[in-house]
Structures are given as C-alpha cells and as structure tokens.
Amino acid sequence: MLPVPEPQSDEELLARARDVAGLTLGELGARVGVEVPSESLRAKGVAGQILEKALGATAGSRAEPDFVTLGIELKTIPLDATGKPKESTFVCSISLSAMADTDWERSTVLKKLARVLFVPVEAASKTPLRDRRVGRAYCWSPNAEEQRLMRADWERLALMIAAGDVERITGHLGEVLQVRPKAPHGRSRRRAPDEEGAIQWTMPRGFYLRPAFTRAVLARLRADE
Amino acid sequence: MLPVPEPQSDEELLARARDVAGLTLGELGARVGVEVPSESLRAKGVAGQILEKALGATAGSRAEPDFVTLGIELKTIPLDATGKPKESTFVCSISLSAMADTDWERSTVLKKLARVLFVPVEAASKTPLRDRRVGRAYCWSPNAEEQRLMRADWERLALMIAAGDVERITGHLGEVLQVRPKAPHGRSRRRAPDEEGAIQWTMPRGFYLRPAFTRAVLARLRADE
DNA sequence: CAGGATCCACTATTGGATCCCG
DNA sequence: CGGGATCCAATAGTGGATCCTG
Numbered sequence: 001m002l003p004v005p006e007p008q009s010d011e012e013l014l015a016r017a018r019d020v021a022g023l024t025l026g027e028l029g030a031r032v033g034v035e036v037p038s039e040s041l042r043a044k045g046v047a048g049q050i051l052e053k054a055l056g057a058t059a060g061s062r063a064e065p066d067f068v069t070l071g072i073e074l075k076t077i078p079l080d081a082t083g084k085p086k087e088s089t090f091v092c093s094i095s096l097s098a099m100a101d102t103d104w105e106r107s108t109v110l111k112k113l114a115r116v117l118f119v120p121v122e123a124a125s126k127t128p129l130r131d132r133r134v135g136r137a138y139c140w141s142p143n144a145e146e147q148r149l150m151r152a153d154w155e156r157l158a159l160m161i162a163a164g165d166v167e168r169i170t171g172h173l174g175e176v177l178q179v180r181p182k183a184p185h186g187r188s189r190r191r192a193p194d195e196e197g198a199i200q201w202t203m204p205r206g207f208y209l210r211p212a213f214t215r216a217v218l219a220r221l222r223a224d225e
Numbered sequence: 226m227l228p229v230p231e232p233q234s235d236e237e238l239l240a241r242a243r244d245v246a247g248l249t250l251g252e253l254g255a256r257v258g259v260e261v262p263s264e265s266l267r268a269k270g271v272a273g274q275i276l277e278k279a280l281g282a283t284a285g286s287r288a289e290p291d292f293v294t295l296g297i298e299l300k301t302i303p304l305d306a307t308g309k310p311k312e313s314t315f316v317c318s319i320s321l322s323a324m325a326d327t328d329w330e331r332s333t334v335l336k337k338l339a340r341v342l343f344v345p346v347e348a349a350s351k352t353p354l355r356d357r358r359v360g361r362a363y364c365w366s367p368n369a370e371e372q373r374l375m376r377a378d379w380e381r382l383a384l385m386i387a388a389g390d391v392e393r394i395t396g397h398l399g400e401v402l403q404v405r406p407k408a409p410h411g412r413s414r415r416r417a418p419d420e421e422g423a424i425q426w427t428m429p430r431g432f433y434l435r436p437a438f439t440r441a442v443l444a445r446l447r448a449d450e
Numbered sequence: 451c452a453g454g455a456t457c458c459a460c461t462a463t464t465g466g467a468t469c470c471c472g
Numbered sequence: 473c474g475g476g477a478t479c480c481a482a483t484a485g486t487g488g489a490t491c492c493t494g
Contacts, residue, residue: 037470044469045476052476063474078478088465090477123478171465178465184473186467203466204473211463262492269491270454277454288452303456313487315455348456396487403487409451411489428488429451436485 004032004056010070010139016055017119017137025121026130028054036130043129047121048076051134055117065115072115072139077214078123079135085215086123088208093182099161104151107158109177109207113150116140118218138221146176146217153177154207166202176213182206229257229281235295235364241280242344242362250346251355253279261355268354272346273301276359280342290340297340297364302439303348304360310440311348313433318407324386329376332383334402334432338375341365343443363446371401371442378402379432391430401438407431 007013020028025047029036032053037043051057057066057074066074080086092108104110120135142150153174160169161179171180183204190204232238245253250272254261257278262268276282282291282299291299305311317333329335345360367375378399385394386404396405408429415429 041479042469044478045471048476049471074476076477087478090475093474125479181466181468182474183466184468184470208465266457267491269456270493273454274493299454301455312456315453318452350457405486406488406490407452408488409490409492433487 004054006056006058006069007067008069010072013055013067013070013072013117014137014139017051017117020051020054021134021136023134024130025050025132025134028134029130038128038130040125040129046129047078047132048074051076051119051121065112067117070115072117073112074117074119077118077120077218079120081124085211085218088178088180088210089214090182091177091207091209093204093206094161094179099158102158102162104154104158107154109150109154110147113140113142118214118221120218138218140217140221142217143220146213149176149213157207166205169205174210176210178208178210179205180208229279231281231283231294232292233294235297238280238292238295238297238342239362239364242342245276245279246359246361248359249355250275250357250359253359254355263353263355265350265354271354272303272348272357273299276301276344276346290337292342295340297342298337299342299344302343302345302443304345306349310436310443313403313405313435314439315407316402316432316434318429318431319386319404324383327383327387329379329383332379334375334379335372338367343439343446345443363443365442365446367442368445371438374401374438382432394430399435401435403433403435404430405433 004016007016026036029046029050032050034046034050034053036046036050052066052074055067055074058064058068062068065071075089077089078086092112117137117139119137122132122135124132154177157169157174157177157179160166169179171178173179181203186203188204190202229241232241251261254271254275257275259271259275259278261271261275277291277299280292280299283289283293290296300314302314303311317337342362342364344362347357347360349357379402382394382399382402382404385391394404396403398404406428411428413429
C-alpha cells in the first residue's frame with residue numbers, strides 16, 4: 001500500500017496499466033487503499049480514482065495532465081456487456097478564459113486529448129462495482145481524421161460560445177464532440193456574457209466525447225496493434 | 226370518379242403523381258371513390274390503394290409491376306413529423322421458388338426495385354388519416370452504390386434461406402435490406418425444407434428496405450434534381 | 451393468399467441532471 | 473470548485489405481429 005511512484009516513461013506507464021488488466025476494481029482498490037462502495041450511485045468516478053493511484057498519477061485536481069512528466073491524461077472508459085463504451089467521456093469544463101484561446105490548435109480540448117491513456121473498465125450495471133474488471137489499456141494520440149472530426153465540432157461550438165449563444169447549445173450538436181451540463185445539480189449557475197456582452201447567469205458546461213467516437217478510437221487502436 | 230387510365234409514359238406518370246402532391250388522402254380518396262376510415266389501425270395500406278387508383282395502376286394483386294406497360298412499381302413512403310421515413314418498405318414475399326433464382330441479377334427483389342415511383346405521404350400519428358398530405362413523388366432506379374448495398378445483404382440472406390437456415394434469420398441482419406415476418410398473424414405457417422432437406426413449418430417472411438435506406442434514397446433523388 | 455402496408459411493445463440511445471473527493 | 477465520472481427519464485429506433493382488400 002506504498003504510494004505508486006510516477007512512471008518515468010510511456011513504456012513504463014503502459015506496462016504498468018497492462019499489468020493490472022484482468023484485476024477487479026475491488027482487488028485493485030485494496031492494493032491502493034481505496035474502499036469500493038457497493039452502491040455505484042455513491043461511487044461515480046471511483047474507478048478513475050483507483051486507477052490514478054494504481055498507475056502513479058500525480059494526486060489532486062490540477063489543470064495539468066495526470067502524468068505531468070509524460071504529458072499523458074488518464075481516462076477510464078466504462079464498457080457495457082457487449083464491450084462498447086456506455087457513457088460519453090468528459091474532456092474539460094468550458095470557461096470564458098478557455099475560449100479566449102480562439103483556435104483549435106491551442107484549445108484546452110486538444111491539449112487534454114493530445115496524449116491519452118485509455119483504460120477500459122467493465123461496467124455492466126448488473127455487475128457489482130467491486131467485481132468489474134479492468135481491460136487492456138491503450139495510449140492514444142488523435143490521428144488526422146480524428147483531429148479533423150473533433151476540430152469541426154469544436155470550431156462550431158467555440159463560435160457559438162464566443163458569440164454568447166451558450167444557451168442555444170444542446171447535447172445534440174457535434175458529431176464526435178458535444179457540450180453538456182457539468183454541474184453538481186441543475187440549479188448551478190455561473191456568470192457569462194450574452195450576445196450583447198451583458199453578464200447573465202448560465203449553467204456550467206463541459207466538452208464530452210460521444211460514445212460512438214471513443215468506440216471507433218478503441219477499435220482503431222486495437223486494429224493498429 | 227371515372228377510372229384513371231394507365232399512364233402511357235414515365236413522364237405522364239410522374240406528372241400525374243406530382244399533380245396530386247399537396248392533396249390530402251381524404252380529398253384524393255373522394256376523387257377515386259375510396260372512403261378513408263378515421264381509425265388508421267383498420268386502414269393499413271389504404272394510402273397505397275388510393276394512390277394506385279389515382280395514378281392508374283393496373284388493378285388487382287399480381288406478380289407484375291403496378292404499371293405494367295412502364296415496368297414501374299408504386300411505393301408510398303410514410304413520413305414522420307420531421308420528414309423521415311417512419312416505417313420499413315415491403316419489397317416482396319420470400320418463397321422457395323423465388324430463391325431458386327440463385328443470383329441477385331435475377332432476384333425478385335431487384336426486379337421489384339428496378340424502377341420504383343416513390344410517393345411520400347405524411348404519417349405523423351397525431352394527424353388523422355384523411356388529413357395526411359401527399360408529397361412530391363420521385364422515380365427511382367438504384368444506382369451502383371445502392372445496388373451494391375442491396376446485393377451484399379441479399380446474397381447473405383439468400384444463402385441462409387437456400388441453406389435451410391431460415392429460422393436463424395432475424396430482422397437484425399442486413400444493412401439496407403432485411404427479412405421480417407409477413408403474415409396475417411404470428412401463428413401462420415408455411416412449409417419449407419430445413420438444413421437436411423426435410424420439410425418443416427416456418428412463418429411466412431418478406432424482404433423489406435430499412436427506413437434509413439429509403440431516407441438516403443429520397444435525399445439523393447431530391448439532391449439530383 | 452399475395453399485395454397494400456402500419457402497429458406497438460420493447461430495446462437502445464441519449465443528453466440533461468447529478469454524485470463524490472480533495 | 474475542478475476533476476473523476478455515472479445516473480436515468482425520456483426519446484428514438486426496431487423488428488415481430490398484425491390488419492384490410494381483391
């Protein structure tokens with residue numbers, strides 16, 4: 001139960017991730033000193049937190065990648081009974097200052113996703129949380145086509161946000177990247193300027209990758225091996 | 226209320242079809258002497274029958290195209306509130322003798338679909354049957370890509386049928402063309418040989434085009450204009 | 451029965467709402 | 473709050489079952 005040190009190379013990180021493949025969240029949680037709740041409603045995010053510890057991610061919430069030295073972000077992907085991603089993947093919150101970076105190349109989204117370690121985790125809802133197994137991990141950098149898809153969505157959404165049209169954005173927009181609420185509850189509000197630059201209250205939102213996209217990404221990574 | 230004569234050319238048929246665009250089924254039914262029931266559960270197929278009469282299709286059930294001289298089949302396409310096909314399109318029943326034609330080029334499916342007049346009809350379930358409007362008609366012949374898609378599905382399904390694997394076919398198979406029950410009720414049975422050539426009872430089935438495919442076809446036809 | 455199709459219960463998807471931890 | 477995400481009511485989709493007419 002000693003803290004796992006930060007990995008010093010991509011290879012070390014990937015090897016470590018693949019070493020824990022096949023373990024259950026209960027087993028892995030015990031290794032890193034995390035008790036896995038039996039009720040998953042009260043345990044959103046626990047899989048991600050266990051894997052952070054198990055792989056030696058820098059602790060705490062930061063505006064930096066989980067593995068600072070390597071510049072790699074860790075993302076766990078919940079898989080349904082048929083092996084497909086069952087949820088969208090949170091990328092980052094949307095803030096005005098982040099949108100001040102007005103081009104895709106410098107966007108928080110691309111920075112976050114430039115290098116990602118995807119760790120699939122079984123998540124069939126009938127399987128108790130502690131019995132869900134970790135799958136084979138892959139290190140992803142978006143290829144040209146994947147970047148084109150994300151960029152097209154990002155540019156449209158960024159324009160709407162910059163134009164003060166935030167309230168007209170719904171989760172329907174975007175082929176691979178979407179904007180959805182990111183808040184503790186539906187009454188959360190944060191200040192933002194509207195179309196005329198006046199301040200108004202708006203619900204906190206974040207960028208997410210659609211499940212169909214992460215599915216395609218995982219399929220490519222498996223095929224590339 | 227005189228019978229409408231059979232059209233003598235493709236142009237005449239299309240002109241006639243476009244002439245009735247915008248009319249409701251109630252109005253068109255009155256023209257051809259068909260009373261439109263108010264309850265649509267008791268009126269499956271009535272839109273097709275009204276349009277047959279209105280456009281001068283050869284009356285009666287035959288193994289021939291609706292417009293014999295022109296070799297054109299009539300298909301009405303029900304559209305939902307957003308303008309998309311809301312149902313699959315029946316193509317033809319499956320019989321052993323039909324499957325004896327073992328190649329796609331001579332298949333009943335391709336013969337039926339070689340030349341089709343598609344007539345969209347509003348079908349939002351909240352709109353009373355008699356108030357649903359006829360849309361703009363298009364004459365379709367499958368292009369190379371559309372034929373490739375149908376052929377791929379047909380060949381797989383035909384093989385299964387010929388091999389006596391009918392019972393293993395479900396509506397899930399086929400990207401654009403699928404096999405589904407075609408019977409007055411779930412107890413209907415018809416004789417067919419199984420894998421070993423023995424006779425067994427099986428439910429009558431037919432080939433259908435998926436809604437996503439007819440949607441794409443209509444979109445292409447509109448774009449081509 | 452063949453030909454004209456739609457019905458509708460069930461499954462799959464989804465996107466707005468929400469939960470925990472440091 | 474920001475970062476780790478999942479929940480779940482509502483909608484969309486689908487495919488097995490069914491209805492009418494000649």
